[in-house]
Amino acid sequence: MFWKKSNKEDKTSKKLFSAPNEGRNSFRVTPPLDAPLEATLNEIPISIVNISSGGFRFNKIDLKGDKFYLAEILLPEDKNKISALVEILENDEKNNCRCRFVDLTQEIEETLHRYVLNRQKEKKEIDT
Numbered sequence: 001m002f003w004k005k006s007n008k009e010d011k012t013s014k015k016l017f018s019a020p021n022e023g024r025n026s027f028r029v030t031p032p033l034d035a036p037l038e039a040t041l042n043e044i045p046i047s048i049v050n051i052s053s054g055g056f057r058f059n060k061i062d063l064k065g066d067k068f069y070l071a072e073i074l075l076p077e078d079k080n081k082i083s084a085l086v087e088i089l090e091n092d093e094k095n096n097c098r099c100r101f102v103d104l105t106q107e108i109e110e111t112l113h114r115y116v117l118n119r120q121k122e123k124k125e126i127d128t
Contacts, residue, residue, distance in 0.1 A: 026052035029119040038074040041086070048073070053112040055100035060091055068102070075115045082108050 028050040031037045037048045039058070046058040051073075063069075071086045086099040104112075
């Protein structure tokens with residue numbers, strides 16, 4: 001099945017997707033290195049490390065202590081920016097920040113699911 005990790009492992013590439021653990025409810029995927037996701041947080045450009053329908057992780061920027069921000073993400077298939085409120089959950093010691101989407105519309109959630117599914121299919125095609 002396309003959602004199962006293949007037995008082939010390339011030690012030089014990033015992990016494409018991660019199964020949800022007890023702290024997460026959704027699969028997350030890594031954007032391709034040659035096609036990073038364009039995104040902003042309160043109009044400040046950010047670099048997304050991984051994304052799911054539940055939230056995303058990005059390279060930490062100077063946050064002013066606020067907990068909620070407006071995120072805008074341009075997904076390749078959609079060509080329109082997704083705008084959503086996010087809550088900052090964690091800043092870790094590896095210079096990453098984790099956040100979750102707040103009150104997504106069904107349309108935006110389905111768009112995110114479609115992106116994750118397409119990235120998983122791409123990985124499966126590369127592995128076969």
